[in-house]
Amino acid sequence: MTTEAPRDGATPPRGFATEQIHAGDIRDSAHGARVAPIHMSAGFAFDSVEQARERFAGEVDDGYVYTRYGNPTIAAVERKLAALEGGVDAIAVASGQAAVTVALLGLLQAGDHLLSARSIYEGSRGLFRDNFTRLGIEVSFVDDDADLDAWRAAIRPSTRALFGESIPNPRNNLLDIAAIADIAHERGVPLVIDSTLATPYLLRPIEYGADVVVHSTSKFLAGHGASLGGVVIYGADALADPVFARRTVASRLGPTPSPLNTFLLQQGIETLSLRMERHSSNAQQIAEWLEAQPEIVSVDYAGLPSHPQHDLAVRTLPRGAGSVFSFTFSAGFEAARIFIESVELFTHMSHLGDVRSLIQHPASTSHVQLTEEERVAAGILPGTVRVSVGIEDVADLIRDLELAITAVRSAAPAVPDAAAPHAAFAS
Numbered sequence: 001m002t003t004e005a006p007r008d009g010a011t012p013p014r015g016f017a018t019e020q021i022h023a024g025d026i027r028d029s030a031h032g033a034r035v036a037p038i039h040m041s042a043g044f045a046f047d048s049v050e051q052a053r054e055r056f057a058g059e060v061d062d063g064y065v066y067t068r069y070g071n072p073t074i075a076a077v078e079r080k081l082a083a084l085e086g087g088v089d090a091i092a093v094a095s096g097q098a099a100v101t102v103a104l105l106g107l108l109q110a111g112d113h114l115l116s117a118r119s120i121y122e123g124s125r126g127l128f129r130d131n132f133t134r135l136g137i138e139v140s141f142v143d144d145d146a147d148l149d150a151w152r153a154a155i156r157p158s159t160r161a162l163f164g165e166s167i168p169n170p171r172n173n174l175l176d177i178a179a180i181a182d183i184a185h186e187r188g189v190p191l192v193i194d195s196t197l198a199t200p201y202l203l204r205p206i207e208y209g210a211d212v213v214v215h216s217t218s219k220f221l222a223g224h225g226a227s228l229g230g231v232v233i234y235g236a237d238a239l240a241d242p243v244f245a246r247r248t249v250a251s252r253l254g255p256t257p258s259p260l261n262t263f264l265l266q267q268g269i270e271t272l273s274l275r276m277e278r279h280s281s282n283a284q285q286i287a288e289w290l291e292a293q294p295e296i297v298s299v300d301y302a303g304l305p306s307h308p309q310h311d312l313a314v315r316t317l318p319r320g321a322g323s324v325f326s327f328t329f330s331a332g333f334e335a336a337r338i339f340i341e342s343v344e345l346f347t348h349m350s351h352l353g354d355v356r357s358l359i360q361h362p363a364s365t366s367h368v369q370l371t372e373e374e375r376v377a378a379g380i381l382p383g384t385v386r387v388s389v390g391i392e393d394v395a396d397l398i399r400d401l402e403l404a405i406t407a408v409r410s411a412a413p414a415v416p417d418a419a420a421p422h423a424a425f426a427s
């Protein structure tokens with residue numbers, strides 16, 4: 001995981017930090033601009049009818065027609081992301097949701113079955129449930145995604161894709177990608193992994209057998225929290241056709257990113273390794289600090305030895321376990337509410353992977369549409385809080401959390417004694 005595969009027999013492998021800056025780079029031949037310029041143009045002029053024909057026929061690699069089919073700024077970030085994931089092709093799109101859609105509609109049609117982990121991002125679950133089913137695609141979920149027999153048993157003759165996330169949010173119940181890829185491949189079915197929370201710096205799913213990797217680049221890959229984006233990346237031996245996904249799915253449905261947004265994404269990726277190191281080490285220290293607080297019953301961070309999948313994290317996430325995780329107050333909703341409303345440096349908002357530290361209450365936000373039972377099954381209790389730890393000085397972040405826990409403590413008499421972590425929230 002520390003070095004890139006050689007690009008040819010003669011070239012020694014380059015490290016990740018070098019590749020995040022140089023991979024995919026093509027020097028601008030018109031003016032020598034060192035950074036890939038923002039080509040903000042809907043279309044591209046032709047020199048001749050023959051050239052127009054060649055470009056429309058797809059006979060030339062670097063000839064552009066119209067930005068929905070391809071654009072030099074977008075192509076630069078696609079080359080970079082394919083290289084960083086160890087893939088051979090990448091399709092940049094306008095959001096993470098669009099990436100999940102393009103990846104899966106490139107594999108599925110009416111009558112097919114999609115088998116997904118239940119632990120996935122709620123937006124993706126809603127996409128499958130509310131949209132894919134309307135297109136005639138059957139979807140089912142594996143409740144306990146650590147149970148390999150449950151995956152095996154749920155595959156049907158019509159199953160055409162398996163889907164899951166490398167680091168699920170908010171409980172970090174890591175997917176054993178290598179084991180699930182084996183199960184998928186026994187049946188000739190591709191495995192699609194949403195690796196948004198890991199990024200290629202922490203984990204490269206293709207190396208573990210995944211066929212297709214998707215990201216919401218709105219998160220860590222961009223890092224600045226300024227723009228949305230998504231990407232679909234294909235491995236060399238993927239049981240999936242990137243040309244079909246690009247030409248027939250992405251170009252026809254049209255979730256084209258703005259060249260401005262892919263330029264901003266490119267600026268973010270150039271510092272990815274530095275940010276992910278700091279995100280992970282800050283998160284590790286904060287998770288350890290939270291675990292030592294008597295008001296907190298559990299901290300779901302895979303970097304902690306107390307986490308049920310810590311061994312898998314040690315094996316597959318040697319550079320750190322990322323920065324998004326949850327923890328639960330024993331006193332339930334009131335404690336979580338006071339805590340969230342008392343922090344000053346953490347921002348209370350719905351996003352993750354930002355350089356800024358963020359905090360939110362999953363039961364009343366991302367998971368509000370679930371029934372109480374579904375929330376409890378997913379480990380989202382009224383006292384559960386999610387953080388996305390940023391790259392600020394960790395001492396300042398811990399001071400902010402100390403302030404908030406002091407507020408929880410001083411309100412303790414108001415919290416009923418009998419309240420358990422399950423205590424319903426007062427809404």
Ligand SMILES: *Cc1c(COP(=O)(O)O)cnc(C)c1O
Nearest residue numbers: 095096097121196216218228229
């Ligand atoms: C945010 C997110 C998405 C959706 O991405 P958008 O860019 O918001 O559309 C998909 N998967 C995961 C894991 C996410 O965190």
